[in-house]
Every structure is written in C-alpha cells, then in structure tokens.
Amino acid sequence: MSKTEVSHFYLGRVSDHWKYNAFLEEHYGEDDDEPLSAFCGSQDELFIDHxxxxxGARDDGATVAEFFSPYSYSEHWSEAVAKVASECNLTDANVLLFVSKSEIENPKSISGDGFELIYIGEFEYPI
Structure with missing residues (x-):
C-alpha cells in the first residue's frame, strides 16, 4: 500500500539569518495562549509540531537541485518545487521550509526584517 504526504512549501530570501532564526525560534513554557513562535503566529496557529x-539554508553556489537534495523525499517533489520556483522568480531563494499540510490551515507568505518567506503551494509526494 502506497502512502502519500501533502506538505506546504515555502521558499525564502534571507539577508539576516539571525532575525530569521529568531522568527522561527520556539518558546516553550510561556503563555499557552500565545503562539509557540513568531512563525506560528504569522500562520494564525498557536502551535506547529516541528x-x-x-x-534549511542553501549553500553558496548550490544549484536548485543541490539545494533540495538533502531533504526528505526530495526525489519526489524537487522537480515540481523547482518549476514553481522558476515560475515565481524564486530561483535565488536561499531558504526552504516545508511542513505537513495538517499543521497549518491557511498558509501565507511573510515578509519580515531581513527576510521574506514566500508560500508557493502544497505538494503531494509518496513516502
């Protein structure tokens, strides 16, 4: 029996990795009515299971194929994601984030100080 996963994909351009990492940083043990991270809050979620x-970040000089290759099941989704990246003029993206569809109800792009994270859609792939 073949299983599949559907994930939301984001590509981004980061000029300040410190600020971007702070945006993603999770804050446990604080107020349960507050989002776990600024990223969670930007997606209108209190919690996203990491x-x-x-x-991850793209190594300097890496091609798009090299950029995507270390990630889970990339052999099944990288071609489709690279095509959308090209269509959206995101071939210079230097960060990738993807998360199971069940974790975010209404994904959206985010622009912050020193970074932008562009939602490019959901992709289904075998696992």
Missing amino acids: DFMEM
Missing part, C-alpha cells in the same frame, strides 16, 4: 517540518 516534527512535521523541515527547513
């Missing part, structure tokens, strides 16, 4: 999320 066990269902992957993210």
Whole structure:
C-alpha cells in the first residue's frame, strides 16, 4: 500500500539569518495562549509540531537541485518545487521550509526584517 504526504512549501530570501532564526525560534513554557513562535503566529496557529517540518539554508553556489537534495523525499517533489520556483522568480531563494499540510490551515507568505518567506503551494509526494 502506497502512502502519500501533502506538505506546504515555502521558499525564502534571507539577508539576516539571525532575525530569521529568531522568527522561527520556539518558546516553550510561556503563555499557552500565545503562539509557540513568531512563525506560528504569522500562520494564525498557536502551535506547529516541528516534527512535521523541515527547513534549511542553501549553500553558496548550490544549484536548485543541490539545494533540495538533502531533504526528505526530495526525489519526489524537487522537480515540481523547482518549476514553481522558476515560475515565481524564486530561483535565488536561499531558504526552504516545508511542513505537513495538517499543521497549518491557511498558509501565507511573510515578509519580515531581513527576510521574506514566500508560500508557493502544497505538494503531494509518496513516502
């Protein structure tokens, strides 16, 4: 029996990795009525389980294929994501984030100080 996963994908341009990492940083043990991270809040979620999320930065000089290759199941989604990146003029993106569809109800792009994270859609792939 073949199983599939559907994930929301974001590509971004980051000029200040410190600020971007602070945006993603989770704050446990604080107010339960506040989002776990600024990223969660930007997606109108209180909690996103990071066990269902992957993210990383592009090495200098890496091609798009090289950029995507270390991530889970990339052999199944990288071509489609690269095509959308090209169509959206995001081939210069230097960060990738993807998260299981069940974690975010209404994904959206975010522009912050020193970074932008562009939501490019959901992709289904075998696992």
